[in-house]
Amino acid sequence: LDQKIFSKHQKKQRMVRVVKMVSVFTVISVMMMMAKMTEAKNTTQCSSSFNFTSADGQLQVNGVPFTLKGVSWFGFETTNNVVHGLWARDYHDLLDFISSNGFNAIRMPFYLDLVLNDAQPNSITFYQMNQDLQNLTSLEVMDKIIQAAADKGLLIMLDLHSFEAGTNLEDGLWYNPTHPESLVIEGWEKLANRYVDQWNVIALDLKNEPFQTTWGGPNETDWRAASARIANHIISFVSDRFLMFVEGTSDSPVCAQNCFWGEDISGAITLPVEIEIENKLVYSPHCYGPSVAYQPYFQDPTFPANMPAIWDAHWGLVPSSTGHAAVLGEWGGQEEGIDAEWLSAFVSYLQKRGLTSQFFLVP
Secondary structure, eight states: OOGGGGOTTSHHHHHHHHOTTEEEEEEOOOHHHHHHHHHOOOHHHHHHHOOEEEETTEEEETTEEOOEEEEEEOOTTSTTOSOTTTTTSOHHHHHHHHHHTTOOEEEEEEEHHHHHHOOOOOOOOOTTSOGGGTTOOHHHHHHHHHHHHHHTTOEEEEEEEESSTTOTTTOOSSOBTTBOHHHHHHHHHHHHHHTTTOTTEEEEEOOSOOTTOBSSSSTTTBHHHHHHHHHHHHHHHTOSOSEEEEOOBSSSSOOSSOOOTTTBOGGGGTSOOOOSSGGGEEEOOEEEOTTTOOOGGGGOTTTTTTHHHHHIIIIITHHHHHSSOBOEEEEEOOSSHHHHHHHHHHHHHHHHHTOOOEEEOOO
8 A cells, every 4th residue: 555645744634635525545556557548548449458357356457456546526426416626626627636646546426316317517617617518417527527537547436326416325225215226227227338438437336335235135125136136237238347346234244343334245255246247346345433433342442453353354354255356435534533543553454454445535
């Protein structure tokens, strides 16, 4: 890992000051590969030249291990219907900021209805900035940003964050009464088709934090089976080139110690997700420190020495047990007090386990 990511006075602090709307997820990639991506302008050539896979417990591109380092740019999942910050900055400036700070990927959350019905962005300033976004729909703006990211060699992961704008705290399953599974699949198929030839869109996060699901069990809550159905539909009817990110549950199998939403992927060790192209499956837990939610184990007298065994139980042993990469979709905390202790222990754990692909969330 690049230790500067975790320095109190370096990249993280600049990220918080300059772009508060951007939150960070982590990719150190093979530099020669990224240079080629930046130079490549032919979409078809790029999409066929780079094969992103999940094998031997790690992410790979063309069989070479690599590590994600990027930012999660929120906004398309909110009532703004567009990435945040365009009320103050030109999107090219924000992409320059991401790239110049050593990041090379973006996680882009969205809500389902925006994809199904498109929408109109409502928080873009056009005076002396963003002028090429005037009169565009939300999806057309997404097109522009993704292509501009491609021009800088930045990878993209699309994340189904909620069904309606801003409802992610309510959407604990992969469907709801007004958005059945068939509609979710329809939305993913539409979006995947839109970017099937866009070389830098490499991954799909199938559902953010499905906290009301189970790993196995009844059909109406079985996220393991549902994630496979969604992934297999995209593979069969759109393309087999995308990485499929599957997040965890919140307590299935039952966590002996409290799990965060999306953190529990322990069930994959005995009941793995089965998709048609096995090396496209990536498990993606979320994990936080005390400032996000105070768990009992943060009060243990041995803290933080007690944490590695807890992380092992929740998700840390999945790569070595299943052969699939585990990429942290969200993690973080404040760099002060007990949170600083947690961060230090967490980074040491990631290094020890070789879990260097991650999305780091800036508080």
